[in-house]
Amino acid sequence: MENQTSYTDKVMELCLMAGKIMLESGAETYRVEDTMMRIAASFGIRESHSYVTPTGIIFSIEGELTKTKLIRVTERTTDLEKIAEVNSISRKISSGDLSLDEAYQSLKEIESASLQYPxxxxxxxxxxxxxxxxxxxxxxxxxxxxxxxxxxxxxxxxxxxxxxxxxxxxxxxxxxxxxxxxxxxxxxxxxxxxxxxxxxxxxxxxxxxxxxxxxxxxxxxxxxxxxxxxxxxxxxxxxxxxxxxxxxxxxx
Known part of the structure; x- marks a missing residue:
């Protein structure tokens, strides 16, 4: 039970990180929601819900213990390369080429990277x-x-x-x-x-x-x-x- 709870928490953190990066980089609302739910489904979580506004993300996973988290987004810019990178990671997750830990590390690198032109x-x-x-x-x-x-x-x-x-x-x-x-x-x-x-x-x-x-x-x-x-x-x-x-x- 504890292992399942820990696994669910990791998936939720991964989905929220992907959504936050995309929203801060100027992605459309529907793209952020779709990406988060696809990532959750790829890791075996079929019942997930996301609600995205320009200033925040609410993400919920249903199961034996329903979990819901909210994160605030205060800074927004335009960085289409970061959006493309997150989409690429999402596709790799869906095809089974990335594990949970590998995907999390990849998103952390994208989040901290400065991909904009000088x-x-x-x-x-x-x-x-x-x-x-x-x-x-x-x-x-x-x-x-x-x-x-x-x-x-x-x-x-x-x-x-x-x-x-x-x-x-x-x-x-x-x-x-x-x-x-x-x-x-x-x-x-x-x-x-x-x-x-x-x-x-x-x-x-x-x-x-x-x-x-x-x-x-x-x-x-x-x-x-x-x-x-x-x-x-x-x-x-x-x-x-x-x-x-x-x-x-x-x-x-």
Missing amino acids: FWLQITAASIASGCFLIMFKGEWRDFIPAMIAGGVGLVCVTYFHRLVPIKFLAEFLAAFIIGFLSVLFVKIGFGYQLDKIIIGSVMPLVPGLLITNAVRDLMVGHLVSGLSKGAEAFLTALAIGSGIAGVLSFM
């Missing part, structure tokens, strides 16, 4: 993307460099402000304000020409595209709480960006 590379990508978005929105090539600079500085600012004050809305508002200020400054000194196109291209790296996509996906499959929560978060992000730009334009 920060300088993220800034470079955001800068190039800002310039390309400007062209996509029918801007002029002479505004490509100003949009690159403003977009790169914006990503640096949102990252720095979020570390300084862990309030996402405030960090995005200040970053958008600085982007708007730089865009206006470039136009004033003659380095930039189309103010609207420069601003639009520069703020695109801040736009919550993944949040919007996941919110719609969750709503479509019936996860109303998660869908509405992610939609509200995306709306607040858009509001912060718009307010920051509006604040600059109202003073210039």
Whole structure:
């Protein structure tokens, strides 16, 4: 009985760790729930239930002794590689290639690993993307460099402000304000020409595209709480960006 209880606890811890990693990395709600229940089923636990929201996971295993655990998720980012790694481990568990202890160790390594690209590379990508978005929105090539600079500085600012004050809305508002200020400054000194196109291209790296996509996906499959929560978060992000730009334009 004690061995069975210990085994069930280990399976539950494994499922919760997998779900936590995926949710913190930006996975959809349905994917997190499905992965957790598949892992439990692969280890012989057929009756399991998971309830996932953007800020927490409730996981229950039924049997002779029903167990339920809750974990909080406070930090969320976008790391698709971690999601892919957890999915790969889940498939290996389902095919019997990983034992319980091996799967647990693999997930611990993924949890502690930093799989994101270096920060300088993220800034470079955001800068190039800002310039390309400007062209996509029918801007002029002479505004490509100003949009690159403003977009790169914006990503640096949102990252720095979020570390300084862990309030996402405030960090995005200040970053958008600085982007708007730089865009206006470039136009004033003659380095930039189309103010609207420069601003639009520069703020695109801040736009919550993944949040919007996941919110719609969750709503479509019936996860109303998660869908509405992610939609509200995306709306607040858009509001912060718009307010920051509006604040600059109202003073210039």
